Amino acid sequence: MKIRALTKPMRESLFVKQNSSKWKSYEQMSAATPDELADRFVDITNDLAYAKTFYPKSKTTEYLNGIAALLHQSIYKNKKEDTNTFIEFWKFELPILFYTYRRQLLYALIFFVISSLIGILSAKYDDSFLRLILGDGYVNMTNENIAKGDPFGVYKKQGEFSMFFMIAANNIYVSLLMFVSGIFFSIGPVFFILRNGIMLGSFEYYFFSKGLGLESILVIWIHGTLEISAIIIAGGAGLVLGHGLLFPKTYTRLQAFIKSAKDGTKIALGILPIIVVAAIFESFVTRHTDMPIWLSVSILGGSFLFMVWYVVLYPAQLIKRTQNINNV
Numbered sequence: 001m002k003i004r005a006l007t008k009p010m011r012e013s014l015f016v017k018q019n020s021s022k023w024k025s026y027e028q029m030s031a032a033t034p035d036e037l038a039d040r041f042v043d044i045t046n047d048l049a050y051a052k053t054f055y056p057k058s059k060t061t062e063y064l065n066g067i068a069a070l071l072h073q074s075i076y077k078n079k080k081e082d083t084n085t086f087i088e089f090w091k092f093e094l095p096i097l098f099y100t101y102r103r104q105l106l107y108a109l110i111f112f113v114i115s116s117l118i119g120i121l122s123a124k125y126d127d128s129f130l131r132l133i134l135g136d137g138y139v140n141m142t143n144e145n146i147a148k149g150d151p152f153g154v155y156k157k158q159g160e161f162s163m164f165f166m167i168a169a170n171n172i173y174v175s176l177l178m179f180v181s182g183i184f185f186s187i188g189p190v191f192f193i194l195r196n197g198i199m200l201g202s203f204e205y206y207f208f209s210k211g212l213g214l215e216s217i218l219v220i221w222i223h224g225t226l227e228i229s230a231i232i233i234a235g236g237a238g239l240v241l242g243h244g245l246l247f248p249k250t251y252t253r254l255q256a257f258i259k260s261a262k263d264g265t266k267i268a269l270g271i272l273p274i275i276v277v278a279a280i281f282e283s284f285v286t287r288h289t290d291m292p293i294w295l296s297v298s299i300l301g302g303s304f305l306f307m308v309w310y311v312v313l314y315p316a317q318l319i320k321r322t323q324n325i326n327n328v
Contacts, residue, residue: 119201182238189238
């Protein structure tokens with residue numbers, strides 16, 4: 001193990017420059033033997049301890065935390081089973097990325113909430129705004145359904161399977177588009193987040209203005225909880241992509257972009273199962289608008305708690321657990 005003098009710390013930029021190649025090779029985790037993997041873990045914790053001492057709140061320390069966590073979990077992997085690697089991604093790697101880029105995800109959430117409020121206020125004070133955003137066809141159809149006593153009949157018009165494939169394909173396309181648009185210095189994701197937030201705000205105001213607010217939540221948010229969460233995370237992934245171009249820090253702009261593109265891609269692809277489950281709910285479950293209230297609340301409440309746990313609480317616990325191991 002290397003021992004560094006603690007009395008004269010080197011500048012963070014020099015520390016990164018001297019070790020970046022090694023860290024990148026560790027991040028790829030291409031060790032040939034478990035012993036080599038263990039040696040890498042010991043070495044990275046040494047670098048992490050140094051970074052915690054002299055750059056405790058820096059991105060370098062967060063980055064090393066993530067590598068240490070990945071290496072720690074990799075020590076216990078069964079490399080002979082490909083399915084194990086598949087599971088490890090959602091169990092460890094994706095949550096660590098959520099934690100590493102928590103600021104970008106928070107910004108996406110804030111943008112979405114603000115734009116939703118804009119949609120609500122615009123629809124409230126401008127009668128033409130609702131039709132401009134949702135379209136005359138949708139508003140007229142929903143007004144007819146409300147008159148018939150079936151305000152959410154739109155979810156029953158199409159067969160379950162055809163509806164599922166159409167919705168899943170569309171939502172995957174929109175999410176990946178939000179991510180890829182981050183290449184335009186994060187302007188694209190912000191635009192799509194604002195657009196979707198305004199649509200949601202005006203959409204919900206429409207039902208509340210008809211006295212159907214609570215019913216819309218109990219019906220629409222059965223699938224909407226996961227769907228909207230995925231849209232926000234996809235927007236956050238786009239911000240991650242643009243982050244490397246805007247803030248390369250001690251890396252070259254190309255190096256920073258390659259890393260942010262790799263991490264953003266993992267986040268964007270990692271939420272695809274959530275998008276698929278949301279499409280299943282919308283196609284097969286939401287159409288049952290007369291389901292018991294307790295069942296509706298259980299589904300949307302369970303979806304909300306899962307997203308908070310998986311994106312916020314679990315990643316923080318995972319990093320904390322790794323830090324405790326590193327401090328032993």
